[in-house]
Amino acid sequence: xxxxxxxxxxxxxxxxxxxxxxxxxxxxxxxxxxxxxxxxxxxxxxxxxxxxxxxxxxxxxxxxxxxxxxxxxxxxxxxxxxxxxxxxxxxxxxxxxxxxxxxxxxxxxxxx
Amino acid sequence: xxxxxxxxxxxxxxxxxxxxxxxxxxxxxxxxxxxxxxxxxxxxxxxxxxxxxxxxxxxxxxxxxxxxxxxxxxxxxxxxxxxxxxxxxxxxxxxxxxxxxxxxxxxxx
Numbered sequence: 481x482x483x484x485x486x487x488x489x490x491x492x493x494x495x496x497x498x499x500x501x502x503x504x505x506x507x508x509x510x511x512x513x514x515x516x517x518x519x520x521x522x523x524x525x526x527x528x529x530x531x532x533x534x535x536x537x538x539x540x541x542x543x544x545x546x547x548x549x550x551x552x553x554x555x556x557x558x559x560x561x562x563x564x565x566x567x568x569x570x571x572x573x574x575x576x577x578x579x580x581x582x583x584x585x586x587x588x589x590x591x592x
Numbered sequence: 593x594x595x596x597x598x599x600x601x602x603x604x605x606x607x608x609x610x611x612x613x614x615x616x617x618x619x620x621x622x623x624x625x626x627x628x629x630x631x632x633x634x635x636x637x638x639x640x641x642x643x644x645x646x647x648x649x650x651x652x653x654x655x656x657x658x659x660x661x662x663x664x665x666x667x668x669x670x671x672x673x674x675x676x677x678x679x680x681x682x683x684x685x686x687x688x689x690x691x692x693x694x695x696x697x698x699x700x701x
Contacts, residue, residue, distance in 0.1 A: 522596075522678060528688070568633055578687065579623075
């Protein structure tokens with residue numbers, strides 16, 4: 481089955497820790513994206529990547545980092561510099577930069 | 593950047609009723625998508641519709657790009673239609689999808 485997988489489904493982080501969220505796609509899409517959703521809100525773009533080894537900051541990149549070493553993988557690290565990391569994180573991919581985006585099931589991050 | 597406004601913010605329907613959700617955007621777009629977010633958080637693609645009209649079963653959508661709005665029609669609503677409906681757009685010259693705040697739909701039996 482083609483699709484986007486995210487892991488873990490739930491993640492708990494202690495203050496001061498870095499955590500990495502996984503996103504993998506087997507759709508052979510060039511572009512991948514990370515979004516953050518807070519309760520009752522729409523999604524906001526954190527980072528996106530149009531091709532391997534290249535990525536750009538979105539609207540709320542501070543406190544996050546990404547890498548794109550393989551076409552199918554786009555991991556997101558939430559660093560200790562992110563002041564309010566508790567949120568729902570969604571990964572997406574598309575064939576090209578302005579094509580239909582498809583979303584994974586999301587990871588819920590909770591800071592203890 | 594481009595602004596996206598959705599209305600109404602909340603909508604309660606009796607099963608079987610029809611509804612219209614609206615999305616206004618502030619500038620020219622080269623991508624417009626409608627999504628349904630189910631109670632578990634999964635975002636489901638409904639339509640890719642930067643212009644024109646599309647239909648898929650009980651759902652249809654129309655985008656009038658020159659007037660900067662899009663409409664999502666849900667006919668004969670079912671309880672499984674409940675959730676949040678998002679409109680998202682990409683402005684001309686951009687690769688970023690900008691989301692509205694959504695319309696929360698509750699369909700009651």
